Amino acid sequence: MCNMEEMSDLSIAQAATLKPIREVAAEAEINPEALLQFGDYKAKIDPALLDAPAEGQGKVVLVTGISPTPAGEGKSTVTVGLSDALRLAGEKVMIALREPSLGPIFGIKGGATGGGYSQVLPMEDINMHFTGDFHAITSANNLLVALIDNHIHQGNELNIDPRRIVFRRVLDMNDRSLRSIVSGLGGPTEGVPREAGFDITVASEIMAIFCLAKDIQDLQDRIDNIVFGFTYDRKPVTVKELGGGGAMTMLLKEALKPNLVQTIAGTPALVHGGPFANIAHGCNSLIATQTARRLADIVVTEAGFGADLGAEKFMDIKARAGGFAPDAVVIVATIRALKMHGGLAKDKLKDELDTETSISYLSEGVKNLERHIDNVRGFGVTPVVAINKFTNDSDDELNWLKAWLEERGVKAAVADIWAKGGAGGQELAEAVLNTLDEGNNFKPLYELEDTVAEKVEKIVTTIYRGDGVEFTAAAKRQLKTIAENGWDDLPVCMAKTQYSFSDDAALLGAPDGFTITVRELIPKTGAGFVVALTGAVMTMPGLPKVPAAMKMGVDEDGHAVGLF
Structure with missing residues (x-):
């Protein structure tokens, strides 16, 4: 294998050999009549033409994460690597992911097709326009x-x-x-x-x-x-x-049909829809998830950003709308990100720290992970922690984190899936399969009969661990309008910074003693929820000083360069 330090996600993707999409569809038992090809390696599926049972029974594994940091967590990478590992274990599995937005691709965050040897392909097409x-x-x-x-x-x-x-x-x-x-x-x-x-x-x-x-x-x-x-x-x-x-x-009408692609290892993947989780509900399309449940025994899906945002909205909005419960939840964490939550500055991540200093940052940062674990358990679902391995993680750090999780009765596994694909996720796959066998007692956080104000209060005090909520004068007027028009029974979609449990992006780790300010409430009566805008969250992001777009282009053969 090539020197992984010198490989980029793009170069790994471009070196991969893809199966014709009709072969991927055949493996997933998608009948040819339901397949609408977009060239050799992409297709749409018409759910109405599937021979599969109309009511899907596949178990749903939700992949979420700790509060994101610039150090990187890798939820999409773990989603893909876990799925490939489950397939290696003999399971009939399918992935359901969001489509990438051009905004973060050309900005700073990047795409949404995984990384290393745990990617969905063709990554260039998926990240650029895809099927339109x-x-x-x-x-x-x-x-x-x-x-x-x-x-x-x-x-x-x-x-x-x-x-x-x-x-x-x-x-x-x-x-x-x-x-x-x-x-x-x-x-x-x-x-x-x-x-x-x-x-x-x-x-x-x-x-x-x-x-x-x-x-x-x-x-x-x-x-x-x-x-x-x-x-x-x-x-x-x-x-x-x-x-x-x-x-x-x-x-x-054509866009509504889910898109079928594949991982580097050939696992079928539905990539469809893509709301952000900090300003929207952060989950791929319900149609894609339900279609995957018709076609596979296990569906691995992802919700955006940390579990306080994407996972909470998956539980309280998507699962409720779809009438199903997540059967297991995987929380992705990295040693690097946990140390940042523990106070280590981004520019110090590559520094050689002695073991004692490194563990001190880690022991403080795990408070963020602990809160996410407790929150998932609060929904009645058993979490599994995926420790997404980076090349410079030390054995001392990994062993300390595994022991910390074991002391708290949390299943955990190191996932070396960026470098090894599914082969590096077999321990994680085993932990997930064991959890699926145990069942759960899923229950949403709040009742629809609660008022919008009560729902916001429950999310803030239970999930974020804030002291309470302050509604601006404008938000109070909007609460009155919501009640007068009979919209109080809608779920709530919090629009909040992804970097912190609070509405202050600078408060990393597990902050307490804060209140959340709701500055505006916007009823989305078609979507079926009320958006609560907090802090400085913008529904139209801006570009950074040096956008990622400045490093992108094509070579003389028309192949992408500089795309991650």
Whole structure:
């Protein structure tokens, strides 16, 4: 094998030999009639044409993680490596992952196809446009805004107040200049001027609807239920009243079919949908997960960022909407990230530390992991900790962490899957299989009958361990509007920094003694949840000083370079 220090994810992916997608489909027992090929190595699946049982019974393994740090945790890498390891163990397994957004790819975070020898392929295609799903979502979203502005321009029969339109245009790119704009300038023929703005596509309500819809009819119904604004007398206005929901659904009808690809090892993977977990609900499409449950005995899926965000939303939003429970939860941690949570600065991660100093940082940082473990147990699900191994992790550090977890009765395994693929995840696969045999007592955190304020309070005090919640004056007014319109029974989707349990990104580890400030509450009546905006979380991110895009390009043969 090549020197791993010199290999990049891109070079490993480009050196891999892919199976024709029809062979991957055949192994997954997908009948040819249900397969819609996009070239040799990508395809969409039409769930309506599958011969597999209509009600999937596959067990669901959710992969989540500690609070993310710049040191890296590797949830997608573990998701892929674990799946390959389960396949090596003789299990019929399928992966369900989110699609990457172009925003973080060209910004700083990177893609979402795993890493090393635990990747889904073709990674270049998946990270760049893929099968066009995000473009369809962007177009459907922006069609609605165009219809709204046109309705107002053409006489405004619905009495829509331009100042109270809550639905924004989107773009799958980080572009801070579009956060706040004025549209309709240029005179009477150019529309009605109003303050507006853009979100990133993955924060769109259309993305959330796309990922929670059960089928095409449910998609149409959810789109029709979108409240996009209010009248001058403050009554909500829906897409059904405006019209255009049918056209929006038509734009999405092909995109709604899950995408089939493969891992380097040939394990089938469905990569479909992609809401962010810090500003949306952070899970791949429900259709893809349910399709995988029809085709495999074990489905390994991932929720974005730490367990306080992606996993909580998986439990309280996605699992509830899908009518299933996660059968096991894997929490990904790395020695590097835990030491950062323990106070070690990012620029010191590569320093040679003596064992005593290293363990001191680690022993402080595991408080973050411990809180995530307790939270998962609070949902009635048994967690397994995957220690994602980096090449410079010492045996002393790994052994200390394993012993710490063993003392607390937590199953754990070192996963050397970046370098070895599924072969490096066999211990983890065994721990997961043992957990699946034990069963669980899954229960969401809150009841739908709770008010929105009560749901937010439970998340903050139970999951984040904050002292309480402060609602701004605007948020209090919105709570009243939510109650008056009968939206109190919707789940809550917290929009919060991913780096901390608090709403302050600088508070790493396991902070306490803080309150969370909710500055705005946005009912997403089509998606079926209320977004609670906290801290400085932006629904349209910006680019860093030196974007990753500046290092990317193509060679003379048209192959990508600089892509991770």
